[in-house]
Amino acid sequence: MRVLISGGGIAGLTLAYWLHHHGHDPVVVERAPRGQFGGYGIDFFGTGYDIAARMGLTDRLAAHQLPTEDIRYIDKRGRPRARLERRLLEKVIGGPYLALMHARLEEALADAVGNRVEVRHENRIAAVEQRPDGIDVVFADGTQEGFDLLVGADGVHSATRELVFGPEEQFARHLGYAMACYPVPDTHNLGPRRIHYSEPGRQIVLYPTDTPGELIALFLHHTAERDIPRRSERRATLHDAFDGMGWITPDLLAAAPEDDLFMDNLTQIRIPTWHRGRVALIGDACAAMTLTSAQGASMAMAGGYLLAEALNQHADHTTAFRAYDARLRPAVRLRQDRARAFARTLVPRTRTGLVIQGALSCIVMREAFAGLLRRGYGDTTSIFACT
Numbered sequence: 001m002r003v004l005i006s007g008g009g010i011a012g013l014t015l016a017y018w019l020h021h022h023g024h025d026p027v028v029v030e031r032a033p034r035g036q037f038g039g040y041g042i043d044f045f046g047t048g049y050d051i052a053a054r055m056g057l058t059d060r061l062a063a064h065q066l067p068t069e070d071i072r073y074i075d076k077r078g079r080p081r082a083r084l085e086r087r088l089l090e091k092v093i094g095g096p097y098l099a100l101m102h103a104r105l106e107e108a109l110a111d112a113v114g115n116r117v118e119v120r121h122e123n124r125i126a127a128v129e130q131r132p133d134g135i136d137v138v139f140a141d142g143t144q145e146g147f148d149l150l151v152g153a154d155g156v157h158s159a160t161r162e163l164v165f166g167p168e169e170q171f172a173r174h175l176g177y178a179m180a181c182y183p184v185p186d187t188h189n190l191g192p193r194r195i196h197y198s199e200p201g202r203q204i205v206l207y208p209t210d211t212p213g214e215l216i217a218l219f220l221h222h223t224a225e226r227d228i229p230r231r232s233e234r235r236a237t238l239h240d241a242f243d244g245m246g247w248i249t250p251d252l253l254a255a256a257p258e259d260d261l262f263m264d265n266l267t268q269i270r271i272p273t274w275h276r277g278r279v280a281l282i283g284d285a286c287a288a289m290t291l292t293s294a295q296g297a298s299m300a301m302a303g304g305y306l307l308a309e310a311l312n313q314h315a316d317h318t319t320a321f322r323a324y325d326a327r328l329r330p331a332v333r334l335r336q337d338r339a340r341a342f343a344r345t346l347v348p349r350t351r352t353g354l355v356i357q358g359a360l361s362c363i364v365m366r367e368a369f370a371g372l373l374r375r376g377y378g379d380t381t382s383i384f385a386c387t
């Protein structure tokens with residue numbers, strides 16, 4: 001079958017690899033220029049790690065592991081309030097674990113796909129019309145083409161989902177937070193650790209990238225606002241939300257880029273069906289969990305792998321789509337529910353809440369509470385554990 005994949009990120013590239021592996025003819029269309037990868041750091045384990053191993057990618061990914069020795073929660077003077085050692089984190093995960101930059105995983109997947117799959121950069125789908133025996137697609141550059149199937153792998157704000165299933169507001173479940181992130185130099189010599197600093201209703205997270213001397217600054221704050229600011233307004237919006245915050249916040253805000261500032265809301269996507277006719281959705285397009293799940297990349301790879309498996313096992317695409325949905329949805333729902341519950345306590349809105357959170361953190365960040373900590377990662381079990 002000839003399958004058009006809208007989106008050349010983690011989900012789309014994983015699907016392309018496995019469709020080609022099973023003898024199909026995938027074509028990927030991606031809005032970004034060739035070689036442009038982005039995103040913040042990810043925790044990579046469980047299902048995603050298993051699929052990467054089946055693709056022969058784990059050694060390459062391990063070479064880019066982030067140099068994070070521990071996770072620290074600090075006060076406004078930079079003094080540790082609680083600490084989670086990497087050794088305990090690995091025990092919590094209960095299996096192989098990598099801390100990676102999102103871009104490194106995308107690069108590895110793009111190289112795995114290589115020249116075996118056609119990837120069309122700087123283009124996108126503009127219109128879709130389904131026929132009983134295929135799909136007609138109009139691209140943004142005006143060209144038209146026919147395919148057997150279409151798969152939307154184009155993220156939480158999926159244009160494919162909008163065209164075929166309806167507007168985003170029908171399926172978006174906002175968690176009440178906005179986020180922003182960008183790289184900054186480690187001018188304060190914070191070193192190889194992830195640091196969380198919180199004040200009522202807002203939090204800053206700093207962690208090293210795989211570039212020496214560079215950190216990612218991640219900002220989270222409570223908000224009821226659902227619209228994402230225009231790019232020209234984002235720096236001012238960030239300052240409005242975090243001005244007056246202690247520790248090294250003024251230096252971090254001063255380092256914010258003028259134009260290329262990533263900003264979004266923490267939004268889950270919950271949609272009744274992941275397929276309609278000859279169109280299916282994978283990854284964040286149908287199952288966004290947000291960064292509070294720590295498993296978005298793994299579930300994106302699971303979607304690509306399991307959809308390709310289903311299309312290989314079933315001659316009829318409708319049966320394949322249903323099998324894929326039935327296999328993956330329970331795992332996604334579990335992780336979404338736990339991520340949503342975790343988000344409620346992520347950044348307390350009051351100073352009393354922060355004091356209580358700090359006291360509890362000092363208690364639970366011990367081996368005796370590994371099971372409780374594991375719940376914060378949704379479910380660390382691979383979906384292949386019982387197969």
